[in-house]
Amino acid sequence: MQKQSAWRFRSSSVGLIKVEPNNEDYSMNNGDFENSSSTDLLPFGKSEEKTQLFLKEIFEILLKYISKSFDRKSKILDFHHPHQLLEGIEGFSLNINGEAESLEQILVDCRDTLKYGVKTGHPRFFNQLSSGLDVVSLAADWVTSTANTNMFTFEIAPVFILMEDVIIKRMINIIGWENGDGIFSPGGSINNLYSVMLARHKVMPDVKHNGLRGFQQLVMFQSKQAHYSNKRPAAILGIGLNNCIDIDVDERGHMKPGDLELKILQSKLEGKVPFYVTATAGTTVRGAFDEIIKISEVCKKYGIWLHVDAAWGGAVMMSQKHRHLVAGIEMSDSLTWNPHKMVGVVLQCSMLLTKHKGLLESCNNMRADYLFQQDKHYDITYDTGDKTIQCGRHVDVFKLWLSWRAKGDKGFCHHVERCIDLARYLVRKIKKTPGFQLVFQEPEYSNVCFWYYPPSIRNICDETIKNEKLGKVAPIIKSRMMERGSIMIGYQPLGSKVNFFRCVISNYAVNYDDIDFMVGEIERLGHDIEM
Numbered sequence: 356m357q358k359q360s361a362w363r364f365r366s367s368s369v370g371l372i373k374v375e376p377n378n379e380d381y382s383m384n385n386g387d388f389e390n391s392s393s394t395d396l397l398p399f400g401k402s403e404e405k406t407q408l409f410l411k412e413i414f415e416i417l418l419k420y421i422s423k424s425f426d427r428k429s430k431i432l433d434f435h436h437p438h439q440l441l442e443g444i445e446g447f448s449l450n451i452n453g454e455a456e457s458l459e460q461i462l463v464d465c466r467d468t469l470k471y472g473v474k475t476g477h478p479r480f481f482n483q484l485s486s487g488l489d490v491v492s493l494a495a496d497w498v499t500s501t502a503n504t505n506m507f508t509f510e511i512a513p514v515f516i517l518m519e520d521v522i523i524k525r526m527i528n529i530i531g532w533e534n535g536d537g538i539f540s541p542g543g544s545i546n547n548l549y550s551v552m553l554a555r556h557k558v559m560p561d562v563k564h565n566g567l568r569g570f571q572q573l574v575m576f577q578s579k580q581a582h583y584s585n586k587r588p589a590a591i592l593g594i595g596l597n598n599c600i601d602i603d604v605d606e607r608g609h610m611k612p613g614d615l616e617l618k619i620l621q622s623k624l625e626g627k628v629p630f631y632v633t634a635t636a637g638t639t640v641r642g643a644f645d646e647i648i649k650i651s652e653v654c655k656k657y658g659i660w661l662h663v664d665a666a667w668g669g670a671v672m673m674s675q676k677h678r679h680l681v682a683g684i685e686m687s688d689s690l691t692w693n694p695h696k697m698v699g700v701v702l703q704c705s706m707l708l709t710k711h712k713g714l715l716e717s718c719n720n721m722r723a724d725y726l727f728q729q730d731k732h733y734d735i736t737y738d739t740g741d742k743t744i745q746c747g748r749h750v751d752v753f754k755l756w757l758s759w760r761a762k763g764d765k766g767f768c769h770h771v772e773r774c775i776d777l778a779r780y781l782v783r784k785i786k787k788t789p790g791f792q793l794v795f796q797e798p799e800y801s802n803v804c805f806w807y808y809p810p811s812i813r814n815i816c817d818e819t820i821k822n823e824k825l826g827k828v829a830p831i832i833k834s835r836m837m838e839r840g841s842i843m844i845g846y847q848p849l850g851s852k853v854n855f856f857r858c859v860i861s862n863y864a865v866n867y868d869d870i871d872f873m874v875g876e877i878e879r880l881g882h883d884i885e886m
């Protein structure tokens with residue numbers, strides 16, 4: 356369906372000016388997008404003006420969306436079921452029918468795409484570890500996309516490659532390693548995979564050329580509450596999920612070092628080679644921090660690689676007040692950190708860091724001589740693409756670099772401390788609000804896990820029946836949240852705990868009123884649930 360754009364632009368001696376649709380100049384100077392197509396834009400149409408008008412219109416759409424994202428009166432989402440979106444709503448069609456559409460339609464498509472999406476920057480979006488809409492890193496993403504380059508060589512991305520080097524060196528310093536290396540990749544799961552590859556390459560470098568046949572069976576370990584991506588490398592790398600051993604956690608959700616040592620010894624008795632342990636800094640559901648010092652002592656005793664999955668919790672390194680949560684992090688061999696989570700850099704921005712300089716290169720290099728020529732006229736150590744498992748690699752560093760420039764260490768520190776303060780406020784609120792119950796008493800980070808008991812189940816004496824009913828409450832409230840579009844919070848079971856809400860605070864736009872609103876809204880949406 357064709358729709359009209361709200362604003363037009365025309366050129367003048369002072370540049371492009373915005374013209375309202377009924378302005379008399381409009382018909383003469385508008386972009387006439389209805390009768391234009393992509394071939395009227397650069398480089399085809401030789402029309403710099405048309406290109407500018409089109410992009411200004413896109414910019415207007417984005418500005419409106421950004422304002423709405425921060426507006427508490429606007430809905431977080433306008434929920435529709437998959438079949439409704441596929442069938443088309445108010446003319447919004449997902450079909451690719453092979454025809455070239457007008458630029459007017461392209462603008463409408465952009466507007467509709469945002470309209471039916473989720474405003475993850477909204478201050479009442481608590482659904483994921485990554486939330487918020489950081490304006491500086493958003494600007495960086497626009498700059499990055501405009502540069503549209505690739506991170507494999509200094510030759511085509513000189514500034515971004517050096518920025519990556521600068522950021523990696525700064526992180527090595529913050530962690531407390533003497534030396535090291537790192538890479539940005541598409542997310543924490545890939546970086547956890549990298550770390551297993553490095554650990555295996557260190558202990559069995561010949562696997563790279565000869566494959567696994569003839570080598571002893573490797574075994575790796577992580578806590579029962581570690582992120583699932585810590586296990587997937589076992590499947591990908593031929594280690595096998597059965598050789599990926601879960602370690603028990605204590606009542607705070609911390610991996611038990613004693614159980615780790617026991618299971619390492621068991622694997623050795625079976626003739627296997629324990630080679631890799633993941634400690635988690637900020638577990639996905641409850642935000643627990645494994646005790647790195649104790650785990651590193653076990654790893655050191657048996658010569659095992661220690662990886663810290665700090666994708667979520669690594670941001671505490673920016674705060675003197677909370678850094679104690681990752682005490683001993685300098686004893687790790689590698690670390691994953693996602694600035695797109697707690698410090699709010701726009702997606703995606705994730706890095707793998709290791710203290711073993713040169714290992715990424717020797718593990719992954721393929722020496723493709725069409726790309727990584729050894730006889731270039733500049734320092735080819737900056738052709739970092741051969742350290743990765745990718746070829747093409749998106750520029751993710753600039754979002755973090757620019758954000759750090761704009762906010763400084765202090766800005767990141769405030770971000771983490773504010774989110775943790777808000778979470779503690781929510782804990783206090785839950786403790787004193789009837790019908791709410793914390794799943795875990797004293798959260799370490801900004802994850803707050805809780806149940807809501809509707810009045811109809813509060814007085815049930817049989818705990819089994821009560822629990823069974825309780826497990827159905829969160830999914831019902833979640834569906835109502837999404838239909839109303841007022842708030843979003845995730846839920847899940849964990850071990851023997853039935854479905855509970857996990858509120859995560861990582862958005863700097865959240866304030867104390869939003870926390871009050873969340874508790875009130877859950878009550879409004881759930882008080883009448885009868886089972």
Ligand code: ABU
Nearest residue numbers: 482483484485543639
């Ligand atoms: N990479 C894990 C993120 C999952 C979450 O937002 O809960």
